[in-house]
Amino acid sequence: MKKNVVLGFLGTNLDAGKRRRWRPSVQICQHPDFPIDRLELIYSRRWQGLAEKVKSDINAASPGTEVLLQLINVRDPWDFEEVYGAMFDFARGYGFDEEREDYHVHLTTGTHVAQICWFLLTEARHVPARLVQTGPPRGEDPGPGSYQIVDLDLSRYNLLQQRFDTVSREYSTLLKGGVETRNEAFNAMIDRMEVVTSGSDAPLLLMGPTGTGKSDLAARLYELKLQRRRIKGRLVHVNCSTLRGERAMSTLFGHRRQAGAGGVSDRRGLLQEADGGVLFLDEIDELGLDEQAMILHAVETGKYLPLGSDYEVTSRFHLIAGSGQDLAESVAAGRFRADLFARLNLWTFRLPALHDRPEDIEPNIVHELDRVEKLLGTRISFNADAHARYLRFATDPGTLWPGNFRDLGASVQRLCTLAPRGRITTRMVDEEIVTLKTTWAVAGADPDMQLLTDHLGAQAQDIDAFDRVQLATVIRTCRQSASLSAAGRTLFAASRAAKKSRNDADRLRKYLEKFGLDWAQCRS
Template identity: 65%
Template sequence: MRNVVIGFLGTQLDMGRRRRWKPTPSLTMHDEFPVERLELLHDNRFNRLAHNVKREIEEISPETEVLLHTLDLEDPWDFQEVYGKLFDFARTYGFDEDRERYHVHLTTGTHVAQICWYLLTESRHVPARLIQTGPPRGENQPPTFDVIDLDLSRYNLLQQRFDQLAREYSDQLKGGIETRNPIYNALINRIELVAGNSNEPILLLGETGTGKTELAERIYNLKLDRRRVKGRLVHVNCATLNTPDAVATLFGQRRSYAGQAGSERGGLLREADGGVLFLDEVDELSPNVQSILLHAIETGRFYPLGSDHEVSSRFQIIAGANRDLRALTAEGRFRPDLLARLNMWSFALPPLRERREDIETNLAFELARAERDLGTQVGFNSDALDTYLRFARDPATQWPGNFRDFGGSVRRLCTLAPRGRITRAMIDEEIETLRRDWHSSSTDHDARLVASVLGSAVDDIDPFDLVQLAEVIRTCRRSSSLSAAGRSLFAQSRARKTTRNDADRLRKYLGKFDLDWDAVSAP
């Protein structure tokens, strides 16, 4: 295989006979790399220098054929011009890879030319390897000569570093907790890609206590590490923005507004400039605030109260919601255009009851956090740990408050632990406390739900029927039709029935309480 080198004439480095090292002639001084042909590109203004270099190479290496190509560049620093002319040169060259090995000399030419050579070789428009030469490193040393390999598939260590960095970002989003739930892990991996590559709003959905606030803070830190933002994270609890001064809290207020001396405010949106605005419980925003906020999100401009001049603030959005925003939109309680703006990237966090394989690792995390806060080391007795994990993983344990209930439970145990040991008796007492609290909360919620349908007649319902009827109402409101609700409610028993008219079974059940589909399905 013949070695062919393509490169620019060095209009400075190749000039003058007294120069100790000239990059283009030095190409032919390496016995281990014989150059059969040198394709030398030059501007017509340097035609004389090109011919001098050709004669010099012929003296050094008579076996090297030197071909001169005129490539006039009006501006050798113009990327578009340089790339376009090199691209045209490559298209018309006629490479013969079966008989020749091609190389591109990077040492000569402007930095723009070097970048263009790289792009053309990396994309295989020029099927060549890159050569970098340099002056001798010492006396009686030959000029330096290095071949740059662009086959990235061979750089396993580089790929391992990229993979390690991706794992570190995912661990950062998980708070350092080694999660095993595949749904949650896939969700975190997708969030890592979105947060690191997009400035669009991120919407975090999920029940209360599923960790939306903590995840929003970790997303912000990831964006900060990836230089997607420079400003701070501003946390806005939208449930508190239903007061008369909500607009002033968000958008700011001038000192003269409503004659309130000394009451000037910058506003939370101004504080978020260059950073991230976290709209926690965005489903609690009032309609008038939704409207003003939408304009500020889309344009980055708004009027503080009492001001005739717009101010600007550019920020990224993370929003969190406990309720179904599409259902709220259908009910006219949430603006569809605001939902469309926030819903560019939507992620639903699974509740704790769907992540039972992560309970043990989260227990270790909560223990470590309690130890830091309390300043004392705490551990479980073995029988206590077995009992607590068995209870926590039991499908009957629903964890209605999710990680908020779980973290509170572990914190109580650590606080009350005598001499830093959690005993079996403490576990039994804690389990009883949790069950009692959940039952009381559930009973109150069920009673309110049934009362919303039956009114004062709820007082005539037995406790057993109250729980059952509340679950039926919840299922009906989640379902699109009476038949769909029946299929969900009778999923187990229907397999043993000869007839499967679930809608009729549900209709008869509701009839016992003088109810029908319209009465229970409407929110």
């Protein structure tokens, strides 16, 4: 059976009996249901006499309790830095044996500063103990008073844990935009994101195809950080695909008037605007390598150099980066800095495409209906058969939703706007499905395949993908050239330079004949 060990300060007023007859360091050892095998009594040298007297009184009242006097000299017991440092050194040198002993910290004695230090050291597990709070007996009760053991593992307290769980669900709902999502992988990602956002200031990287909600999620992450009081500033959203060259530097980092950036006055820059808040760099892979280097320096040091300035300025912000491309591939291709990717890749969250979350399509349709209701100011709903028809199409594995939630939101908004008397009918759903399929067919069409189909008709389907790209290039060159010879010179320029090509026109003619084409057909 483990021994009970209590650590506590000598109470220079209470243990001396100056206020009442109750003396906490003595009477904590007199609870039959809380036997103490050893009491470590901490005191300063000036109170040596009182410490010896308290030890003697404990030995008389509780002979089974061993009292060890621990001398810690503190000049000012109200100086937090001095007290904490002394207690920290005591804890490090104590030699806790948790396999054989259970430790408790007596909070009742000592200054308020000492009590705060006990709590901090215990909560950080520098002192592997539970807290004990004692109180005097009530009325005329001659007993030792009361005691309460407080365990800082808050998960042990059911009501507190229920409150924590409720708050966590509220934060998760915030990050999901109020949508009751059902996809287990997505919900697990949101839960992990909530934990990371609430406990870390490190950069976050959101990756996923266009339309998966990276911008909306970044705004919700900002709101969560604001609620958790991790930030005080604003959210600055930057679409990096709109920044090019010197304008990118000036927009992000600002410039001084003499920098020649086209301005007549100083410009703060968006990094300065994000000071104390969140900087969301959407499409961060579109930044140039120089801008990436400066972003990395700003993230790591909180400082950067505006254009034309001789002095760095300070901006402390939380960074959220978004990318529709795989940054690891961009690093391999030399388009993205490996050191910046390493900094961003600490917390990477990949947002799945809509067609990978079919179980979440229905609740998102409901969410879009609510959104459009606020937009249009009227309640709109599906007829039962129309809803079934639309949901069947939306969740079909062959429906890819290339624009993801943007496509879904636009589709529901079209249906609601055109709905007579607030009801969406089956006919409207069928028309919308045709609209979506037509739009996707045009947007996703292969331009090379379209060109070959124009010239070869259905036979284009029989050409290998390897040959399609080459043949399409040949046809485009023929269209842009004045003659067969001119097209040959363009297509076989490298061979001619190496003196490997003798008759470019004849070579091109024979290539076209392989596919049943001639010069005139390519030009038509």
